[in-house]
Amino acid sequence: MGKGFVIAIDALLSLVVLFVILSLAFETVQLNGGEWEIRRSLSVTAHFAASTLEQSSLLSRAVLTDNTTGIRTFLNGFPTSLCGSVSAFPSPDSNEAVFSVSKSGCSTSIGEQETVTRGFMVQSPPDVNLYVAKVTLWVNE
Amino acid sequence: MFSSSRGQLYSTDALLSLIVFAFALTLSSGILSQIISQSDVAISAQYREQAGDAALHTLLVTGGEPFYWNFISDKNNVQSVGLMDTSWGISTPKWNAFKDWNANDYYLLKSRMGIPDQNFYLTISDTNKTVLDAVGISPQDKNEVTVIIRPSIFNGNPVMVQIQVYR
Numbered sequence: 001m002g003k004g005f006v007i008a009i010d011a012l013l014s015l016v017v018l019f020v021i022l023s024l025a026f027e028t029v030q031l032n033g034g035e036w037e038i039r040r041s042l043s044v045t046a047h048f049a050a051s052t053l054e055q056s057s058l059l060s061r062a063v064l065t066d067n068t069t070g071i072r073t074f075l076n077g078f079p080t081s082l083c084g085s086v087s088a089f090p091s092p093d094s095n096e097a098v099f100s101v102s103k104s105g106c107s108t109s110i111g112e113q114e115t116v117t118r119g120f121m122v123q124s125p126p127d128v129n130l131y132v133a134k135v136t137l138w139v140n141e
Numbered sequence: 142m143f144s145s146s147r148g149q150l151y152s153t154d155a156l157l158s159l160i161v162f163a164f165a166l167t168l169s170s171g172i173l174s175q176i177i178s179q180s181d182v183a184i185s186a187q188y189r190e191q192a193g194d195a196a197l198h199t200l201l202v203t204g205g206e207p208f209y210w211n212f213i214s215d216k217n218n219v220q221s222v223g224l225m226d227t228s229w230g231i232s233t234p235k236w237n238a239f240k241d242w243n244a245n246d247y248y249l250l251k252s253r254m255g256i257p258d259q260n261f262y263l264t265i266s267d268t269n270k271t272v273l274d275a276v277g278i279s280p281q282d283k284n285e286v287t288v289i290i291r292p293s294i295f296n297g298n299p300v301m302v303q304i305q306v307y308r
Contacts, residue, residue, distance in 0.1 A: 011158075011161060011165075012161050012164075012165070015165045015168070015169075019168060019169070019172055022172070023172065026176055037187070037190070041194075041289075044194070044198075044291075045290070045291060045292070048201070048291040048292045048293065049292045051229050051292075052229070052230075052292040052293055052294055052299050053292075053299070054229075055228065055229040055230060055294055056230075056294050056297070056298065056299045058299065073268045073269075074268050074292070074299050076268065077266070077267070077268035077269070077270060077292075077299070077300075077301050078290070078301070079290060082290075
């Protein structure tokens with residue numbers, strides 16, 4: 001009788017372990033898929049944001065007038081769940097930003113974030129200068 | 142007597158193993174049905190997201206096929222709908238044609254947007270989150286709605302374009 005019990009408990013234990021492993025694997029696969037989807041969505045939205053900022057001349061105007069209100073208003077238009085920041089640099093290899101502006105009420109990113117780099121022209125006749133904008137989006141925690 | 146007690150011992154074992162087996166079967170079927178139901182919801186949400194994303198991308202990044210589809214009176218001859226003009230942003234004439242098409246034949250429109258089996262509601266909001274214009278059918282009390290937002294330009298101003306996709 002004792003031997004019979006040992007076998008039954010062993011079988012039960014192995015089944016429980018199997019189900020725990022299966023559940024963990026399923027959750028991990030789901031979690032990774034979700035993270036990948038969030039990153040892709042952030043990246044695509046950042047590309048659209050960079051194109052919109054460039055084509056609406058908000059970036060070049062901010063450099064010329066040293067006024068980033070338009071960009072901040074644009075960032076504030078994103079839904080509450082989405083945070084973002086825009087920085088502009090005088091050249092691709094420069095680390096010193098001409099301006100850096102973030103969406104109001106957003107703290108620094110601690111989770112997933114995506115950054116898109118976009119070149120834009122600033123005309124100050126007779127010169128035309130190339131600047132670089134970095135648009136970063138992240139999920140509001 | 143001795144052999145009878147041995148027999149009883151074996152039948153108890155068999156009973157116990159049956160109970161364990163039944164328990165394991167119930168547990169596994171419960172977990173499996175939960176996994177399947179979660180997968181169905183996840184697959185459905187992912188499908189909506191991909192369909193809505195592709196539709197919004199085509200609207201905002203292309204001019205449609207043919208490019209001047211807004212001048213074609215028989216919309217059956219339009220392959221895909223795009224709102225972009227020659228530069229980045231939403232063309233006002235195409236947006237107006239898009240609205241007219243929605244009012245005349247919503248089902249053909251969503252078919253040409255690549256989402257024949259879904260419903261959509263598309264809004265353009267300014268940066269103060271005021272809705273400037275809307276096209277489609279509002280989901281109202283639908284539970285499973287996928288929302289996708291992309292920035293663009295409308296009438297020279299930056300706007301947020303939002304599409305809600307649901308079945």
